[in-house]
Amino acid sequence: MTKNAWAVSRRTFLASSGMATIAMALPAWANIPPTTREYRLVAKPGETRLVGDSHPPTAVWSYDGTVPGPEIRVRQGERLRVAVENRLAEETTVHWHGVRVPNAMDGVPHLTQKPIAPGDTFVYEFDLPDAGTYWYHPHQRSFEQIGRGLYGPLIVEERNPTSVDRDVTWVLDDWRLLPTAQISGDFGNMHDISHNGRVGNTVTVNGRLPDTFAVRAGERIRLRLINAANARIFGLEFKDHRPTVVSYDGQPVEPHEVAGPVVIGPAMRIDLVIDLVGNPGRRFRVTDTFYRSLEYRLLDLAYEGEPVRRGPAGPIARLDDNTMPEPNLADAERHEIAFGGGMMGSMRMAMMGGRQVDMREMMQSGMAWTINGVTATGHIHEPMLRLTRGRSYVLALANDTAWHHPVHLHGHSFRVVSRDGKPTRHREWQDTVLMAPKERAEIAFVADNPGDWMIHCHILEHQAGGMMGVVRVS
Numbered sequence: 001m002t003k004n005a006w007a008v009s010r011r012t013f014l015a016s017s018g019m020a021t022i023a024m025a026l027p028a029w030a031n032i033p034p035t036t037r038e039y040r041l042v043a044k045p046g047e048t049r050l051v052g053d054s055h056p057p058t059a060v061w062s063y064d065g066t067v068p069g070p071e072i073r074v075r076q077g078e079r080l081r082v083a084v085e086n087r088l089a090e091e092t093t094v095h096w097h098g099v100r101v102p103n104a105m106d107g108v109p110h111l112t113q114k115p116i117a118p119g120d121t122f123v124y125e126f127d128l129p130d131a132g133t134y135w136y137h138p139h140q141r142s143f144e145q146i147g148r149g150l151y152g153p154l155i156v157e158e159r160n161p162t163s164v165d166r167d168v169t170w171v172l173d174d175w176r177l178l179p180t181a182q183i184s185g186d187f188g189n190m191h192d193i194s195h196n197g198r199v200g201n202t203v204t205v206n207g208r209l210p211d212t213f214a215v216r217a218g219e220r221i222r223l224r225l226i227n228a229a230n231a232r233i234f235g236l237e238f239k240d241h242r243p244t245v246v247s248y249d250g251q252p253v254e255p256h257e258v259a260g261p262v263v264i265g266p267a268m269r270i271d272l273v274i275d276l277v278g279n280p281g282r283r284f285r286v287t288d289t290f291y292r293s294l295e296y297r298l299l300d301l302a303y304e305g306e307p308v309r310r311g312p313a314g315p316i317a318r319l320d321d322n323t324m325p326e327p328n329l330a331d332a333e334r335h336e337i338a339f340g341g342g343m344m345g346s347m348r349m350a351m352m353g354g355r356q357v358d359m360r361e362m363m364q365s366g367m368a369w370t371i372n373g374v375t376a377t378g379h380i381h382e383p384m385l386r387l388t389r390g391r392s393y394v395l396a397l398a399n400d401t402a403w404h405h406p407v408h409l410h411g412h413s414f415r416v417v418s419r420d421g422k423p424t425r426h427r428e429w430q431d432t433v434l435m436a437p438k439e440r441a442e443i444a445f446v447a448d449n450p451g452d453w454m455i456h457c458h459i460l461e462h463q464a465g466g467m468m469g470v471v472r473v474s
Contacts, residue, residue, distance in 0.1 A: 035075070035077075035078045035079065036078065036079040036080070036081055036125075037072075037074045037078055037079070037080050037081070038081045038082075038083075039070070039072055039080070039081070039082045039083070040082070040083045040084075040085065041063045041064060041069060041070070041082060041083070041084045041085070041094070041152075042063065042064055042065075042084075042085045042087055043061065043062075043063055043084065043085070043086050043087060043088050043092050043138075043150060044061070044062065044065070044087035044088060045059065045060070045061055045062075045087075045088065046059075046060055046061070046062050046065045047059055047060065048060050048062065048065075048066070048067050048149070048207060049208075050067070050175060050177070050181065050202065050204055050207065050208065050209060051177070051181050051202060051209045052208075052209055055181040056180060056181050056182075057181070058175075058177070058181050058182060058183060059182060059183065060148055060149035060183070061088060061145060061148040061149050061150050062149045062150060063150060063151075063152055066207065067149040067207035068149075068151055068152045068153060068171045068173075068206060068207055068228065069136070069150070069151060069152025070152055071152065071153045071154075071155060071169060072136070072152065072153070072154045072155070073155045073157065074128055074154075074155075074156055074157070075128075075156070075157050075159070076128060076129070076130065076131040076156050076157060076158055076159050077127075077128065077129065077159070078127075078128055079125065079126070079127050079128070080124075080125065080126060080127075080128055081123065081124070081125040082094070082123070082124045082125075083121055083122075083123045084116060084121065084122050084123075084124065085120075085121045086116040086117065086118055086119065086120055086121070086122075087118070087119070088118060088145075089118055090118065090140075090141070091109065091115035091116060091117055091118070091140050092115065092116050092138045092140050092145060092150070093107040093108065093109050093113060093115055093116060093122075093138055093139050093140045094107045094122075094124060094136050094137070094138060094139075095107035095108065095136065095137055095138065095139040095410075096124070096126070096134065096136050096154065097134055097135050097136065097137060097267060097408075097431075098132070098134040098135070098249055098250050098269070098413070098431045098432075099126070099128065099130070099134050099154070099156075100129070100130065100411060100412060100413065100449055101124075101126040101411070102126055102449075102451070103411065103449070103450065103451025103452065103453070104451075105124050105125065105126045106410055106411060106451070106453070106454075107124070107138075107139050108139045108379050108410070108454055109139060109140045109379055110378070110379050110380050111379045111380050111452055111454065111470065112451070112452070115140050128156050129322070129323045130156065130250065130251075130322035130323055130324075130413075131156045131157060131158040131159070131250070131319070131320075131322060132156055132247060132249070132250020132251060132252075132269075132271075132322065133153070133154075133155060133156075133169075133224040133226060133247065133249075133250045133269040133271055134153075134154040134155070134156065134250055134269070135151060135152065135153050135154055135171070135226050135228065135267075135269070136151065136152050136153075136154050137150060137151040137152075137228070138150050139379075139454075142460050142463070142464075143187055143188055143198065143230060143460035143461050143463070143464045144187040144188065146228065146230060146460060147175075147176075147183070147187055147198060147230050147460070148183060149207075151171070151173075151228045152171075153169050153171055153224070153226055155169065155224065156250070158319060158320060159320070160319075160320050161319075162222065162246060162273065162316065162317050162319055163220075163317070164220045164221055164222040164273060165219045165220050165221060165308055166219065166220075166221045166222070167221075167222045167224070168221055168222065168223050168224065169206070169224045169226065170205050170206060170223060170224065170225050170226070171205070171206050171207070171226045171228050172203070172204075172205060172225060172226065172227050172228065172229065172234055172264070173203070173204050173207075173227075173228045173229050174199065174200035174201075174202060174203045174204070174229045174230075174232045175200045175201070175202045175203075175204065176198060176199075176200040176201055176202075177200070177201060177202045188366070188461065188464055190363060190366065190368075192231075192461045193366065193367075193368050193369075193461045193462070193464060193465035194341075194342055194343045194363065194368040194465065195342070195343055195403070196231060196403055196404075196459070197230055197231025197266075197459035197460065197461040197462060198230040198231050198460070198461055199229075199230075199231050199232050200229070200230075200232065203232070203288070203296070203298065205298070205299065210298065210299035211299060211300070212283070212299055212300045212301075212302035213286075213299050213300070213301055213302065214302050214304050214305075215276045215278075215301050215302065215303055215304070216276065216280075216303065216304065216305050216306065216307060216308050217276060217277075217278060217279055217280055217303055217307035217308065217310075218275075218276065218277075218307040218308040218309035218310055218311075218313070219275075219276040219308040219309075220273065220274070220275050220276070220308075220313040221273070221274050221276065222246070222271060222272070222273055223243070223271070223272045223273075223274055224269065224271050225262070225264055225269060225270045225271070225272065226269050227264045227265060227266050227267060227268050227269070228266075228267075229266050230266065230459065230460045230461065231266060231459045231460065231461060232266070233263065233264070233265045233266070233290050233291075233404060233406075233434070234262075234263070234264050234288050234290055235260075235261030235262065235263045235264075235288060235289050235290030236261055236262045236264070236286055236287070236288055236289075236298065237260075237261050237262075237286070237287045237288075237289055238262075238274065238284070238286050238301070239284045239285045239286070239287070240277075240278070240284050241274055241275075241276070241277065241278075241284060241301070242257050242274075242275070243257070243258060243262060243272040243273070243274045244256065244257050244272060244273045244274070244316050245257075245258055245262070245270060245271070245272060246271050246272070246273050246316065246318070246319055247269075247270070247271040247319060248268070248269070248270055248271075248428045248429065248430050249268060249269050249270075249413065249429070249430040249431045249432060250269060250271075250322075250413075250431075251322055251324070251413055251428070251429030251430065252318060252319035252320065252321055252322065252429075253426050253428050253429070254318060254426055255273070255316045255317075255318055256426065261289050261290065263290065263434070265404065265406035265432065265434035265458070266406050266432075266458045266459055266460070267406055267408055267432045267458035268406060268430075268432045268434065273316050275312070275313055276301070276303070276308075278301070278303045279303060280303050280304065280305065280306070280307065281303060281304075282303045283300040283301065283302050283303070284300060284301045285297050285298075285299075285300055285301075286298045286299050286300070286301060322413075322429070324413050324429060324445070324446070325446040325448055326446075327392040327393070327394075327414075327415065327444040327445050327446050328392040329392070329394065329417070329444055331392060332391075332392040332393055332394045332444060333387075333391060333392070333393050333394070334393070334394045334395075334396060335385055335393065335394075335395050335396070336395075336396045336398065337371060337372060337384075337395055337396065337397050337398070337455075338371070338372055338373070338398045338400050339369070339370070339371055339397070339398065339399050339400060339401060339405055339407070339435075339457065339467060340369070340370045340371075340373065340400045340401060341359075341362075341368050341369035341370045341375070341401060341465075341466070341467070342368055342369055342401045342402060342403050342462075343368070343402070344402040345400070345401045345402055346400070349373075350362060350370045350373055350374065350375050350466075351370075351373055351374045351375070352365065352367060352374070352375045352377060352466070353377060362375060362466070365377075366464075366465065367465050367466040368462075368465040368466065369401075369457070369462050369465045369466040369467035370466060370467065371384065371455070371456075371467060371468065371469045372384055372469070374466075374469065375465075375466030375467075376466050376467070376468045376469060377466065379454070379468075380470075381469070381470060382470070383452065383469075383470045383471060383472035384455075384469040384470060384471065385469075385471045385472070386472045386474070387447040387471060387472065387473045387474075388447065388473075388474070389447055389448065389450050389473050389474060390446065390447070390448060391446070391447055392444065392445070392446050392447075393444065393445060393446075393447055394417070394442055394443070394444045395414075395442070395443050395444075396440065396441075396442050397433070397435060397440065397441045397442070397443065398440050399435040399436065399437060399438060399439050399440070400438070401437060401438075402437050402438075403437055403459075403462075404434060404435065404436055404437065404459070405434075405435050405457040405459065405462065405467070406432050406433070406434045406435075406457065406458040406459065407432065407433050407434075407435060407455065407456070407457060407458070408431060408432040408454075408455070408456060408457075408458045409431060409443075409445075409453065409454075409455045409471070410453040410454045410455070411449040411451060411453040411473070412431070412445050412446075412447070412448075412449055412453070413429045413430065413431050413445065414429070414430065414431070414433075414443040414444060414445035415427050415428070415429055415430075415443065415444045415445065416428055416430055416433055416441060416442075416443055417442050417443065417444050418440075418441065418442040419439065419440065419441050419442075420439060420440050420441075421440065430443075432458055447473045448473075449473060450473050450474055451472075451473060452470050452471070452472050453470065453471045453472075453473065454468055454469075454470060454471075455468065455469050455470070455471050456468030456469070
């Protein structure tokens, strides 16, 4: 969907984005595409009816007055230019989650750009060499800005897409609402930071409390799932249907059915192809079963209208690979990264602000988490890893805590090559890997995108509580 297209002159763009000074820092795969798609996004307060007409509208922060923000849909190989105007009462940025952008376009406050001040506009511009399902959101005080509704989907269509009858996006989110249907203002409280993050009490699909999703018998849909929640992990079961995964985090994978729920952690994306095999007039539940004893009905697939076809739709083709270079595991340099802290953990001491502190002092400062024994108190700090551009790396990730962590690396996608010492079946490319308590995972990638890149837990309260670091590629 093309919305609010906005022409920006080359001179204005260079002045506002600083691109003239970073041209030499573009990654090796960057080029100048023939087509530029232009959008304008306005971050501002507003209202929306999250829970229907029987309740008051909910005060939110949003892009262009909608939650989620406008779906930006472009084609693989094109260039995207987005002017972001800030009408909030505080600074903001936009991070293009999962897109391998040049470092200056990554939207991390102070690390890659000066935050956008109230009343100011910043222009993001970058190429899109990789197709897939992505999303955009702030990286400035993201635990509250995202929690109040600032996010939207970014879809990069393949040159050769898989054949489906409909291409559908579900942006999943949860909200901590008061009885008045207003968002609870207890953002960043210590319980959320030190435990499971801000898990809400109301789940929405595309900014609405869902009841049904209309489908037709014989229809084949591509369902793009995006988890925009601060902390909630979803485990979706489609009753009497057999969804097939065709991509994780925007990256193609060998099509395969999932045994059990489709599990999607915060910030992750999963693309499913679903053949609608029910009969007209039937309903089938989609249930979230991730949290034990807290299962609930998300919505019903409601069969309406005439069938699209009466026979099978045929095999599901594998999507074309994207442009990530293949890591050389035999020659890869290895680093270990341990995630620690939180309640019910074994951590006692950590480095914070350049000195050793105990857990009690950390928590008095609003911190609870570490990476390699260091708790981060801001986006700028000494790189935890210095990587050589063009070299292959294996990062051995260890979740030494009692909680789940979706670990996100900026600027790169990586192969998940093992979990708990066992090779993964699909060696899937991802940019956010969900790690269960005490789990180990190995990820591999080529450090081909120069700059300082965040690595952090995408449970946003964990990030705010210190679980983030910087990886430098030069």
